[in-house]
Amino acid sequence: MDPKLDELAGQCGEWLRGTGPESDIVISSRIRLARNLAGFPFIKKCSPEDRQAIERTVRGKMEKLAQWKDVRYLMVDDLSEVDRQFLVERQLISRELADSEGARAVAIDPGEQFSVMINEEDHLRMQVMHSGLSLQEAWQTVNALDDLIEGEITYAFHSKFGYLTACPTNAGTGLRVSVMLHLPALVITRQIDKVFRSLQKISVTVRGLYGEGSQYMGDFYQVSNQITLGRSEEELVQQVSEVIPVLIDYERRARRFLVEESEQDLHDDVSRARGILTTAKKISSEETMHYLSKVRMGINLGLIDDLPITTINKLFIHTQPAHLQKLRGRTLGSADRNVERASYLQRHLSDSGSNGAAELN
Amino acid sequence: MKCQHCEKPATFHITELTEPGGPQVMHLCEEHARHYLSKEQSTPTSLVADHLEKQLKLGQTAEELAELDQQECPVCGITFYEFRNAGRLGCPYDYTVFQKDLEPLLINIHASREHKGKRPTRLAPSADRQAELIQLRREMEEAIEKENYERASEIRDRIRTLESGQSDTSSDL
Numbered sequence: 222m223d224p225k226l227d228e229l230a231g232q233c234g235e236w237l238r239g240t241g242p243e244s245d246i247v248i249s250s251r252i253r254l255a256r257n258l259a260g261f262p263f264i265k266k267c268s269p270e271d272r273q274a275i276e277r278t279v280r281g282k283m284e285k286l287a288q289w290k291d292v293r294y295l296m297v298d299d300l301s302e303v304d305r306q307f308l309v310e311r312q313l314i315s316r317e318l319a320d321s322e323g324a325r326a327v328a329i330d331p332g333e334q335f336s337v338m339i340n341e342e343d344h345l346r347m348q349v350m351h352s353g354l355s356l357q358e359a360w361q362t363v364n365a366l367d368d369l370i371e372g373e374i375t376y377a378f379h380s381k382f383g384y385l386t387a388c389p390t391n392a393g394t395g396l397r398v399s400v401m402l403h404l405p406a407l408v409i410t411r412q413i414d415k416v417f418r419s420l421q422k423i424s425v426t427v428r429g430l431y432g433e434g435s436q437y438m439g440d441f442y443q444v445s446n447q448i449t450l451g452r453s454e455e456e457l458v459q460q461v462s463e464v465i466p467v468l469i470d471y472e473r474r475a476r477r478f479l480v481e482e483s484e485q486d487l488h489d490d491v492s493r494a495r496g497i498l499t500t501a502k503k504i505s506s507e508e509t510m511h512y513l514s515k516v517r518m519g520i521n522l523g524l525i526d527d528l529p530i531t532t533i534n535k536l537f538i539h540t541q542p543a544h545l546q547k548l549r550g551r552t553l554g555s556a557d558r559n560v561e562r563a564s565y566l567q568r569h570l571s572d573s574g575s576n577g578a579a580e581l582n
Numbered sequence: 583m584k585c586q587h588c589e590k591p592a593t594f595h596i597t598e599l600t601e602p603g604g605p606q607v608m609h610l611c612e613e614h615a616r617h618y619l620s621k622e623q624s625t626p627t628s629l630v631a632d633h634l635e636k637q638l639k640l641g642q643t644a645e646e647l648a649e650l651d652q653q654e655c656p657v658c659g660i661t662f663y664e665f666r667n668a669g670r671l672g673c674p675y676d677y678t679v680f681q682k683d684l685e686p687l688l689i690n691i692h693a694s695r696e697h698k699g700k701r702p703t704r705l706a707p708s709a710d711r712q713a714e715l716i717q718l719r720r721e722m723e724e725a726i727e728k729e730n731y732e733r734a735s736e737i738r739d740r741i742r743t744l745e746s747g748q749s750d751t752s753s754d755l
Contacts, residue, residue: 392688394697394700451695454700
């Protein structure tokens with residue numbers, strides 16, 4: 222396992238800090254830009270030599286930047302399977318980058334606020350992640366990062382079609398804004414489908430998934446812009462920014478309704494979830510997500526008052542397969558992971574809140 | 583509850599919200615869910631393919647379509663057929679070569695075909711010069727493969743000259 226990554230395993234990562242505006246409902250705000258170098262084919266038509274030349278060019282230019290000195294630069298081929306999965310779980314690289322072949326790399330800033338993938342679907346995919354609802358700040362950071370790289374590298378750009386990308390769905394700005402939301406009350410009250418149907422009309426995509434291609438989590442939803450061409454970056458950020466408060470409001474109303482109408486049932490549900498998490502002797506990743514989601518809601522509704530939300534946020538990520546193995550310091554099969562996960566949860570949840578939280582920090 | 587594709591228990595319940603016929607709930611075992619989710623990652627591909635299919639059906643006869651499919655980018659060698667299937671273009675020059683057929687696609691996806699937003703401060707070289715760079719890189723690789731190192735170094739020098747002149751030229755691409 223890569224020693225450069227070991228220290229990351231113990232920490233939480235910017236986007237799961239559980240702080241920032243509206244962080245009871247908004248987990249994270251993420252903005253990514255897709256860019257390609259001028260004078261090279263897109264990845265699909267790159268020879269192995271082209272890929273190496275792109276990687277070398279980007280690395281060479283970035284190393285010159287003063288802002289780059291603390292960045293961790295990792296060649297994906299040098300990483301073990303567990304380390305690649307670990308970076309996917311942390312949302313620092315995509316599954317596609319982890320699984321593809323040829324020269325490819327990722328640059329990660331120490332605070333995990335940004336990462337730059339090299340030779341993913343496009344030559345460059347840079348993303349900035351913030352905890353809570355913080356789209357304007359995330360846009361400013363990623364825009365500054367883009368300016369910095371653009372000062373060194375000539376991008377493929379067309380005066381009419383904007384930044385040229387391998388897939389026409391990203392052309393123009395190359396910008397994707399994604400906000401991850403925790404909406405358990407809308408799920409319980411079965412309002413979620415109705416809410417999202419109305420969103421489709423305004424070119425916003427919603428996926429009932431935890432990131433892309435990774436584990437499914439019942440109550441987490443990702444809202445993103447669909448369009449990238451024909452509107453300015455600020456307009457695209459604004460478009461998603463306007464939708465989120467509406468969703469937050471719906472979720473809060475649904476939560477109030479649940480507390481008023483069925484507090485006892487809700488309390489029972491939350492307590493049972495906590496009970497299973499603290500007493501199980503083996504538990505799958507999916508089951509863990511499901512119950513952690515309920516406990517997270519319980520904390521937000523004031524039904525649990527001895528556990529900080531940051532502990533739960535950390536447990537979401539620390540109990541995923543590669544994280545468990547990194548924390549344990551060795552590779553574990555699926556059955557062993559289930560035992561390890563149960564014991565990890567017990568250690569961090571059973572002693573009441575503050576102790577568990579302290580241990581995780 | 584059983585997985586809708588096999589006999590194993592369904593442990594993943596995925597609600598697809600963007601289906602045209604309204605939300606669809608899927609009940610899948612872990613293996614089928616993984617398969618489904620990894621397929622989901624290629625959504626842009628299927629989006630492009632769907633849009634193109636509709637577009638092509640509307641405007642073209644089978645003959646015209648066959649002709650279009652055979653069109654090939656002189657720089658990267660991708661055919662329109664290949665693009666239609668993979669949803670990914672081969673090089674920046676494709677936006678110029680296939681412009682006529684890409685524009686309606688961009689309108690379908692984005693409701694626009696004109697970039698409005700940030701522009702790089704370093705101007706990209708002209709389309710032709712970029713195409714030349716991509717082709718030269720290919721020729722250099724061929725020369726190296728044939729162990730013709732003299733020719734390879736000539737080409738490398740030409741690439742360097744072109745690259746160093748990049749920021750003085752301004753044009754599309």
